[in-house]
Amino acid sequence: MTDDLHLRETPVSRTELLKGHFLHVVRDTVRLPSGHEATREYVLHPGAVMVIGLLDDGSVVMERQFRHPMQAVMIEFPAGKLDAGEASLACAQRELIEETGYRAREWAFAGRLAPTIAYSDEIIDIWFARGLSLGERQLDEEEFLDVFTADPAQLTQWCRNGEVIDCKTLVGSMWLNNVLSGAWTLDWSGTMPADAAR
Incomplete structure (x- = not known):
């Protein structure tokens, strides 16, 4: 070492x-x-999660949301911050339902992302979800966003041409491409690494 x-x-x-x-x-x-x-x-920062929701047709669940600091509508994967004492998986499940209305049958912890290491201690846990079923969203009253689905190849192109500049979504697209190609594998058993249960 x-x-x-x-x-x-x-x-x-x-x-x-x-x-x-x-x-x-x-x-x-x-x-x-x-x-x-x-x-x-x-x-x-209390930490956050990002969810890469895989639909049965091969597309992924995405959002469009206005981000005030950027003064622009951004394309992103669903994400949100941990509540006090909340476990990472519980946060991922909550955020997916609240923001998109989707519930997932299976979950897999992928890894971690530190998006702004020069000026924040934030860590984002990356989760994959599949076996999705659509219900009603539960947005906060100050939350406005569009939910849509995208083909992974189209998402990759958006990352390449600059339509997607959100850091977590760029990393999520990299994870997605590596998982879909078989280069990286996920554990869909539902067990969560001990260090992910913050």
Whole structure:
């Protein structure tokens, strides 16, 4: 194993900059490997999930949603943040139903994504779902989004030509293509790795 001591920063103190309804921003003072001190400002995040829903016809469940920071409607896989004390799989199941109306018969944990490592500790768990049945959505009153289905090849093209720029969806498309090609396998037994049960 590589010795990382020459790279590691040691926390010295923390100042809270903002604690809003969604964002929690802090400034840490750290001791650098050189012995000098520096500050690091970043967002604390409870974690999130993304769901790649596979339909029987080979298409996947997608969303179109206006994202205020981008001032644009974005194409994304269904996703959402963990509630306090909520397990990753439970969050994935809840978000899929709430945002799309779909329930899944089988689930598989794929992996993890850290989308913004320079300024947030957010980690997104990637889940696959299949055996989908459509019911009624349960959107929050402040949530507006369109649900649609897309062919994986079309999604890949959107990623290639810049219609999809959402980080988690780009990574999800990579996972999807590797799973569909057989290069990467999933465990559909429903068991969740211990480190995914946050």
